[in-house]
Amino acid sequence: MSSPSSTADAIVLGAGIIGISVALHLQQRGKSVVLVDRRGAAEETSYGNAGLIQREGVYPYGFPHDYGALVRYGMNRTIDAHYHPSAVLSLAPFLWKYWHFSRPARHEKIAHIYSHLIEHCVTEHDKLAQAAGATGFLERKGWMKVFRTERERDTRFAEAARWNKEYGLNFRTLDPEALREEEPHLAPVLVGGLHWTDPVCVNDPQGLALAYLALFEKNGGTLLQGNAASLAQSGSGWSVRTGDGNVTAKDAVIALGPWADTATQALGYDLPLAVKRGYHMHYRAAGHAKLNHPVLDHERGYFLAPMQQGIRLTTGAEFAHRDAIRTPVQLGRAEPIARDLFPLAERLDTEPWMGARPCTPDMLPIIGPAPKHKNLWFSFGHAHHGLTLGPVTGRLMADLVTGATPFVDPTPYRADRF
Template structure:
């Protein structure tokens, strides 16, 4: 088999890269060990976060650090046995999350975020997938005046700095728009411009089907067999060796399986997360994704049911599943919104690929010809998949990139 480009990894980022390259007339093979979007891209809160200009940082206030240290929260959990391995990453993550550095990162990161809705819209129209989208934003709701005032002040700063649209929700407005939430709230914050997706896996598969309809090919295989051959690349597949003029590594949390053997020691770690679906009890309806801010979990209306998602679990990528955050969240969520029975046999777990400066790695590998990197999107893989796909495709084909890729280059580490 031969192709112009082989894209390693069939998550939302890899699918978007492959689709944009195929649109530009390149012959593309998309390779993954599983089917399209069956790993990290299968489960998330379904948000295209146009408000997410500040990537999720490491907390710096003492109270939060103390709570996380006790390891009993819903929004963060850690495996004590993994802390020694994770310590270098966590130290750098904490350093980059200091307010001044975080603000500087946000200015760079916003150049990608600014295009997230429009790039999804473009692909969704081409793939006949617009029915997956809802354009009513999402809610952050509050139980205490302290959190309400803090987050509304933050939203106002972001509005002035980046033009982000929001509205403050007083209690009567919140109760009118989400009448089935428990009467434990004092108000909320409505991010009005993000779009929500009722089946993230279905959307990714729709993009994949469009890639295939344009002539793109999918092969199941082991990306770790990638090797440099002259100016091109070869990977072993059950169908025989595949050679390509260029290779794109879009393997998310498994990127190091390819990058390490090639000599790239990148500070990549994972934040694992879990979800479970529930049937709404009786006639209860959830109209928006809702973040219970003080408790640290999301409830999201999905095609399958109400999806409960948890925060970040710091653990080894391949460590055993420990859905303790889900177990902590479920009884609180049941009091918060009328949830009936579970709809999944077991909790789903995914691993988000994270860099210490919270920005993805996008661009050409510095020491190998025709090798490109596209991973490390952390919480925003779904949000930034189509943006990254277009950016990588433009760089590979020699077009002028529509976003300056310099801040995301691999040699910044």
Template sequence: MTADAIVLGAGIVGVSTALQLARRGKSVVLVDRKEPGLETSYGNAGLIQREGVVPYGFPQQFGLILRYALNNRIDAHYHWSALPSVSSFLAKYWWHSNLTRHQLIARAYAPLIEHSISTHNELLEEAGAQDLIVKNGWTEVFRTSAKYEGEIGEAERLRKEYGVAFKELSPADIARQEPDLSHDFVGGLKWEDPWSVKDPLGLTRAYAALFEKLGGRVLKGDAKSLSQTRTGWRVVAGDGSVEAKDVVVALGPWSDTVTRQFGYNFLVGVKRGYHMHYSSRGAARLNGWTMDAERGYFLAPMNQGIRLTTGAEFARRDAPKTPVQVDRAEAVARTVFPLGDRLDKEPWMGARPCTPDMMPVIGKAPRHEGLWFAFGHAHHGLTLGPVTGQVIAEAITGQKTLIDISAYRPERFGI
């Protein structure tokens, strides 16, 4: 089987990339070991984070780092056994999170975020998937005045520098917005620009269906079988193999299984995350996507139920699940909202691929023709799938890219 391009990885980034190539008239084969959307793209808070211009940094305050070291929080957890293998990543992550460097990174990162809504909207309209979207922002609620005032101050800075819209919420505003939420909160902040997704898996599948409608093919295969040919690339998939001039590695946290065999050793860490779905008790209703900011968990009214998501777990990518953060978060969440029964047999776990400078790897491999990278999106894979797919597709087809992607080039890691 031959094609113009092969995309390895059928998460939201890979599906979006394959779709954007197909929209530009290319014959494309999308290859994954599973059906589209069943790995990391399945489980997240379901946000297209137009406000997320500042990537999540590593804490800089010594006292806060010590509190994290106690390893009893919801927003972060770690495996002691994994620390030796992740220490190099964490050290560089901490270094890049210095205030000055972090602000420079945010300026380079912002153009991607700024096009997140518009690029999703194009695909949503073509896929007929608007019913999966809620265009009503999301809310942070705060337990202390110090946290509230600090976050409002940061939001004001983002509004001034990046045009991000938000609204301050008083306790009365929170009560009107979420009548069934407890009165433990002194105030809130509603980010008005983001969109919410009621079923992230359903969205990925809708984009994959549009891709197939445009002539794209989805095959199960082994990305590690990728090899270079005289004219391009070959991968074992379906009942045989596929050959193409270009190949895009969009395997998220598993991208290293391919990149290393061609001599590209990226320092990519993994932040694992968990979720669980719940019913609500009685007639209680959660109206919108809500974060308990000081505790570090999220409640989202998904089609599957109320999804509770946790923060980051630093562990080896393939280590067994340790969903202690779900138990910690559930105990707190039940005090602020009348959650009912658990609806899943066990907590879901996914792995977010993170670079030390908090920006994705997007661009052409420096030493191989026709080899392209699109991974490392950390917490914003769902947000940045379509815009990443668009700029990669534009670069492959020789078009002017929507934005300058030089800040995300692989060479920045000295590979």
């Protein structure tokens, strides 16, 4: 007996923050949309992150070029970066390109391009959050880098001043006394802090994504469980198998994050994608201690963020194969240092969470039409800024799919740039 089938205007593969945002924006343009994921919504990469809408993040995270950092990473003992030796050979072509694009002059050019997306991140989230009744997830308090050495403090203060002049990013510099007033429960080992005031904090990233999904479903959208690898051409459109039968649509959007290659490679694309894996753990704050802002311990390379679930400790990047065994060694390195900086009590999770960030070597996402197929669209590769750029990407993708004038020039993000 054959499975039932249904039709829609568009299929969006992937129900993370990017896919949900794309589906919601297409729906707002009058399209009937089916969102397809192998699991529930926002249960993978979009579940665990630092919870920041990074308005200041005009410079995407690059590969370090100073000799000291390269030596430290080569020893493979740091918190902010770790690699699986068994993966290095296969990752080498990607890492070489990543290092090349991270050279200061190229990184600066990329920042100019990237800033056109970043500048809309807060306003686009605000629109969706207001429509979804989800503004309670957003806290307008910015985040802080805190410093242990005067050299790093002064370097980052000067960098922030340049970014303010060039991109209009707002910040405060904090001496030790001002930092203690803002964060009285941090240990008195810090020489100052840099407070980025434009970013918005999200106290439950998955909760925000699910609120956007609820708005999508309230307005007639459908989330189905299905296999993205089954995506295939169907006449002039596309079809995919789901647990509720086949779905066909004129347009299909691949928004699968680190799993994008499960669909793109089967269609003949060889895109330079890799992943940066990351870990987090939640803790109870000891006694009456309170962390008022998300805080990056700059020289040590870990992040503490107050969340609804507790204080979230996040690690830097792990370079490994996407599906390799979990190795939360960075979390083990960070925890005792974080406990010295802020009074963390017991762990609240039974095991560390791990996610994979989808990355391109030039640090720009892939947004736009598939070069070799009609009515197929790509929307992935956002690296550290998936949460930040979800609604921005959704709006841009909706412009492209519906033939509207794009509100941001999409040319630099097209897949055919590679």
